[in-house]
Amino acid sequence: MRRKFRTMTGIAVAFTAGAVAGPLLTSPVVQAWAQTSNREDTYKLLNLFGDVFERVRAEYVDPVNDRDAVENAINGMLQGLDPHSSYMNARNFRDMQVQTRGEFGGLGIEVSQEGGYVKVISPIDDTPAARAGVKPGDLITNLNGTSVQGMSLQDAVEQMRGERGTAIKLTIRREGTPAPIELNLTREVIRPQVVRSRLEGNDVAYIRLTSFNEQTDAGMRKALQQLRQQASGGLKGIILDLRNNPGGLLDQAIQVSDDFIDQGEIVSTRARRPEDSQRWNARAGDIAQGLPIVVLTNAGSASASEIVAGALQDHRRAVVLGVRSFGKGSVQTVMPLPGNGALRLTTARYYTPSGRSIQATGIEPDVEVLAQRQDTAVRDREADLRRALRHEDTTPQHPVAPLPPLNLPQGLLDRIQHTPAENAPAFDPTKPETDFQLQQALVLVRGMGTPQAAPAPQPPQQRRASNL
Structure with missing residues (x-):
C-alpha cells in the first residue's frame, strides 16, 4: 500500500x-x-x-x-468501487498507523477469534505474553475480569494494547487444564517480528518476510549480515520467503528490491491522470554481493510482496519458485480527513519493470512447485473478489518487454521436483525438512552457483512512456 x-x-x-x-x-x-x-x-x-x-x-x-x-x-x-477502497474512522485510522509503524504498547500476542473468545495464534518471542507462559491455542476468556463474549476482536485487541508499564489481567482457558489460568502482565513496547531468518545447511541464508512495515528493510539487512557472519564457509545463496505475506508499505517493497538490484526500474504506477503516474529506479549496490537468490511465493503473496517478486524476476536477479501469487496490483492512497479518520482510495495500478500489470494476474513463478500433492484448500485470489479491478497490461503507449532467459546451469531444472511424493511427510512449520517448496528452493539455489561479474540482462528501457 x-x-x-x-x-x-x-x-x-x-x-x-x-x-x-x-x-x-x-x-x-x-x-x-x-x-x-x-x-x-x-x-x-x-x-x-x-x-x-x-x-x-x-x-x-x-x-x-x-x-x-x-x-x-x-x-x-x-x-462499491473495488475490494480495497474503504473509509476508516478515527480509531481504525490510528490502528492502521500503529500497524505500519511496526511497534506498539501491548502484550505480544498474535490472536484471532473463535467461539466468541480470543484465541492465541502465537506469542511473540521475548514479550510479556511469552515470558508469562501464554501458549498457542490458549483461549482468552476475560480481560481484567470482564468477559470477552460479545466483544469484537478489534475491541479486545484495543483493550490489550496500551501504554508501556500499565498492567492487565488475562483469564485463559487451556486445553487439558481444568481450572482457568489467571495471568497478570505489564505492557511493553512490542515490535512484531516481520523478519525471520536462519541458516540452511550452513551455506544458504533463509529470510522470511511476513509483512512490509517500517521495520522490514532494516530487519532484512540486519538478518543477512548476521547470517553472513554465521556461515563459516561463506554463503552460497539466499532464499527470500514471501509466502503468505499480505504486503504493506510501498516504500519498504521498493527498498527491499533496491537492496538486490544494482540498476534499472523497480516498479511503476499508472494513475487515472498520466501526470500522476510514477516510477522508482534502483540505486547502485547489491547487499547480496551477487549471490544467487530464490524467491518463494504462493497464493497468499500479495501487493508489496508481488512488487518485490516481480522486480527481482524481471531483472533476472532472482528465480521465483512456488505458485502464482495473489494478484493485488492496485495502489491505495490514504487521505486523512481531519477529525474524521481517513479515506483509503484506489488511485493507480502497479507495473513490474517489464511493463506487466500485477492486477488480477499476479506473478507467475519461473519454477512451479506445489506445497502439497493435493491442495484441498480453496483460496481466493484478487480476480475472485467482487468488483476487483480489471487487468490492464499492453497498450501502444506501454508495451510489455519479453523477459530475458533464465540462463540456469544445464540440467538444473531437471533436478527440481514439482509435486511432493505420495509418501511425503505432512508439513510441520517447526520442521523445515517437511517444507517441500523450501527443499526444492535449496536444490535450486545451491545449483545456481555464484554468478559471473558481468551484469545480468536488463529489460529494455524503451518499454515505458515518457510521462512515467
Whole structure:
C-alpha cells in the first residue's frame, strides 16, 4: 500500500460533518464538484441522499446515530468501487498507523477469534505474553475480569494494547487444564517480528518476510549480515520467503528490491491522470554481493510482496519458485480527513519493470512447485473478489518487454521436483525438512552457483512512456 497522505476535501467531508439537504446543496465545495462533474442530475442525487438520511433518522424503528449512518453510507459508496477502497474512522485510522509503524504498547500476542473468545495464534518471542507462559491455542476468556463474549476482536485487541508499564489481567482457558489460568502482565513496547531468518545447511541464508512495515528493510539487512557472519564457509545463496505475506508499505517493497538490484526500474504506477503516474529506479549496490537468490511465493503473496517478486524476476536477479501469487496490483492512497479518520482510495495500478500489470494476474513463478500433492484448500485470489479491478497490461503507449532467459546451469531444472511424493511427510512449520517448496528452493539455489561479474540482462528501457 502506498502511503500518500493528502488533505481530503469535497463531498465526503460535508457528509461526515453532518450536513444534509439544504446545507449540503449550498456548500461551495459541492457546487464546484457538481459543475466539474458535468452531470445535470448531481443535485437530484444529493437531494436523494438527504431525503433518505432524514427518513432514516425520523422513522427507523430504533434511534439512529447520525455519525454511524453517514459512515455506513460512505463505506457503502467506497466498497462499491473495488475490494480495497474503504473509509476508516478515527480509531481504525490510528490502528492502521500503529500497524505500519511496526511497534506498539501491548502484550505480544498474535490472536484471532473463535467461539466468541480470543484465541492465541502465537506469542511473540521475548514479550510479556511469552515470558508469562501464554501458549498457542490458549483461549482468552476475560480481560481484567470482564468477559470477552460479545466483544469484537478489534475491541479486545484495543483493550490489550496500551501504554508501556500499565498492567492487565488475562483469564485463559487451556486445553487439558481444568481450572482457568489467571495471568497478570505489564505492557511493553512490542515490535512484531516481520523478519525471520536462519541458516540452511550452513551455506544458504533463509529470510522470511511476513509483512512490509517500517521495520522490514532494516530487519532484512540486519538478518543477512548476521547470517553472513554465521556461515563459516561463506554463503552460497539466499532464499527470500514471501509466502503468505499480505504486503504493506510501498516504500519498504521498493527498498527491499533496491537492496538486490544494482540498476534499472523497480516498479511503476499508472494513475487515472498520466501526470500522476510514477516510477522508482534502483540505486547502485547489491547487499547480496551477487549471490544467487530464490524467491518463494504462493497464493497468499500479495501487493508489496508481488512488487518485490516481480522486480527481482524481471531483472533476472532472482528465480521465483512456488505458485502464482495473489494478484493485488492496485495502489491505495490514504487521505486523512481531519477529525474524521481517513479515506483509503484506489488511485493507480502497479507495473513490474517489464511493463506487466500485477492486477488480477499476479506473478507467475519461473519454477512451479506445489506445497502439497493435493491442495484441498480453496483460496481466493484478487480476480475472485467482487468488483476487483480489471487487468490492464499492453497498450501502444506501454508495451510489455519479453523477459530475458533464465540462463540456469544445464540440467538444473531437471533436478527440481514439482509435486511432493505420495509418501511425503505432512508439513510441520517447526520442521523445515517437511517444507517441500523450501527443499526444492535449496536444490535450486545451491545449483545456481555464484554468478559471473558481468551484469545480468536488463529489460529494455524503451518499454515505458515518457510521462512515467
